[in-house]
Amino acid sequence: MEPNKNFAPVCPIPIQQYPHVLMAHGGGGKLMHQLIGKMFLSAFNNPLLEMQHDSTVVEWPSGKKLAFTTDSYVVRPIFFPGGDIGSMAVHGTVNDLAMSGARPLYLSSAFIIEEGLPMDTLWRVVSSMSDAARRCGVQIITGDTKVVDKGKGDGLFINTAGIGVIKHKQKIAPQHVRPGDAVLVSGDLGRHGMAIMAVREGLAFESQIESDSAPVADLVSELLRAGIKIHCLRDLTRGGLASALNEIAEASAVKIEVVEKSVPVREDVHAACEMLGLDPLHVACEGRFAAFIAAQDAERALQIMSGHVVGAGSAIIGRVAKSSTPLVMLKSAIGATRILDMPSGEQLPRIC
């Protein structure tokens, strides 16, 4: 990774003069232009963003489809073990693009800042976004800055939208899952949600639980390059594995059978979940996905996934079957079978 030579190592806004973000930093006048010019342009530096146009114009490869997605990030705390709201805002949107098998190219970045946010906090987040974007090979090419009055926000909310290019010919979507498909997950589940909850609840474990926040687009590209028949990909964020599988079952009108003991969950995550009365299968990840793969390609897909840095701990956890009603069934270690429903209430607020 080339270091970004124009990137200021310390907050480029003089923090003696502006220790906190002011309403005027979102007002369209001099302070906003200073913030954009000195902080955002220097951190995200690329010629497209520097055009500072109301919208940014790019060439598009002929004959290629486009994937488009958006997410707002309202996680608290802003910094947590294994990541922060800035890296999440890049990884999360990159991952949503990857779920269509797209190669992520461009992101937008829109900040809603609460008046009074320490300028240095904003800078740390922006630096983290910049790092994450470079690692993911995406460019942040357009943006927006709003400041809301103290008490009308919560430090910082970030929205990113993303555009990716699709070069494969596969149909990867919830509607394309078929009976017989193998269900894989790309690693152990629930770490992101539990990393956040452990911080908030002050839980102490022998070792700190770190978020799994990571970009998975490169891993998905490897599967596509290897010719693996992918029917659907879904990242396992809010609502965890349970919500994701129920959504897919509904969309394809199938039954999904999961073998509980094959679902990878770390000991410390299990323990934290038990303490808080949570089901790990309801807990969000930020760097994990479920893959629905044609049965004959399942073992090969598992090998590729397991061999990738963000896919260590991948597992085949179940299969898809015919059904008259959409359903997710969980087979326990003692052979009992129960319905795995999606969560109904809200147990883990603001984890993403």
Added chain:
Amino acid sequence: MEPNKNFAPVCPIPIQQYPHVLMAHGGGGKLMHQLIGKMFLSAFNNPLLEMQHDSTVVEWPSGKKLAFTTDSYVVRPIFFPGGDIGSMAVHGTVNDLAMSGARPLYLSSAFIIEEGLPMDTLWRVVSSMSDAARRCGVQIITGDTKVVDKGKGDGLFINTAGIGVIKHKQKIAPQHVRPGDAVLVSGDLGRHGMAIMAVREGLAFESQIESDSAPVADLVSELLRAGIKIHCLRDLTRGGLASALNEIAEASAVKIEVVEKSVPVREDVHAACEMLGLDPLHVACEGRFAAFIAAQDAERALQIMSGHVVGAGSAIIGRVAKSSTPLVMLKSAIGATRILDMPSGEQLPRIC
């Protein structure tokens, strides 16, 4: 305009049961799926959104450039004379695309809802977005819903990102303004900002000031179709005409000379500005833009703009000149000349 047959005329979420938005409506479980399915999918209805994929895949016309933009909307109050946060979130992003001469095609829509927002308020905003999108000929094809705890937001923030296609060969950007260019505005200035401030400050005038919020993409298309040589377009939002012209002067290293009496500002807007100690040239519009046009096309551009429903009141307000330093000069009615600077503080918080 075809009525949308699948569009529920009343709030599709049972408001006896859910009079307010709950944290669980953003939790990834059943309530969130109900909100997305019954409200967002029915209001924004289109087959692309209904795929409910992590990212939405579209074809892209071969050989055509793409414009990409984003804005978050934090305006308060949410409803104001002449518009609301929902219609603004569509118009504003459509207008940003139009400023590149792009035809807007697709929007994303991401909601950050404060717990406790009346469900019916959300529905009114979503309905308004849906109407605005249909009028603008754009589809909302991907989205996100977050709920933050009471006291950590302000009712509702909306982010939209937009994608448009560029079919012309012109270079429309701040850097392409040239000495000799005519400067036009597409109508009277400052109405949006003053409509909001009048509501907030409880100012009463003989007639209510209504926001100028409107989509201008169609008007821009007409200019392009007529072969008008457009060097730059800029919408006149936060910071008003003063900020926009200073940004352009800076980007092209030119002087912009504006004749004050040719700048269209309505009497009631003038009066409201005077009462609040504001300069109308610092006040935001949401349906106005400045156009930098090759001198020989200026009169023809003015005719086209004036003849369009959102361009009534268009005017040629000045010209671009050579300069050793970027500068915006304002020539007053009595012949005096002063520098028109961008605002330094924040006089009009949260008008967009």
